Amino acid sequence: MSKTPSPKIIIAIDGYSACGKSTLAKDLSKKLGYAYIDTGAMYRAVTLFFLRNEVDFDSKTAVATALNKITIGFVNVKGKNRTLLNGEDVEEEIRKMYVSQKVSPVATISAVRRAMVAQQQKMGEQKGVILDGRDIGTVVFPKAELKLFITASPDIRTQRRFEEVQAKNQVSTFEEIKANLLERDHIDSSRADSPLKQASDAVVIDNSNLSKQEQLGMVKALVKERIKQVKKSSKR
């Protein structure tokens, strides 16, 4: 008798800036063969477009016109996720400090959020996806089968981001990075539209003292358990 295939689920990973959500999501997507959607990269790509085209963030008309001219996509090049803005690979550019400094204000704009959320829901409708961001478990997929809320201490987050930035030979000081992370956390969690907050049914993981492997092991066990539950309930 052939084995029934495992049901596919949606995994929502939310949390503060630079707490390793995307590393976890990428590792998990390789293990499970699931698609990975980096929703922060989408807000970053919009921000880059706005900055390059000097779009006035405060003008509803200018924002709506700009959004109509933006297409965001993802491609996998040699096993690595790359973000495309109107067909251009902007993966490196969107991670630079001048984009990081403007992305949270752009992400407070409701028209921007509506456009991004609609696209994310479409990308995830077939399930078998992992999305990381700030509002995935609360707004984008409130019925996701597994929701994680990731956190780590500000100094540990800063140190990890500082090492990443140095490895890319970009110039930012520890203090500059820390100030940017804390400012984004503040804007992201206090905005009126879909603020960053823990979904009531999310599993919280503080990874300050966890290795990537330890965290991945914990999450893989959670995924296994959720898939089992989904299988069980679909048989009823």
Ligand code: DC
């Ligand atoms: O994950 P990240 O640091 O690359 O995200 C950049 C910014 O985008 C973050 O400071 C807030 C915003 N964002 C958001 O508002 N909602 C999401 N689902 C993902 C990111």
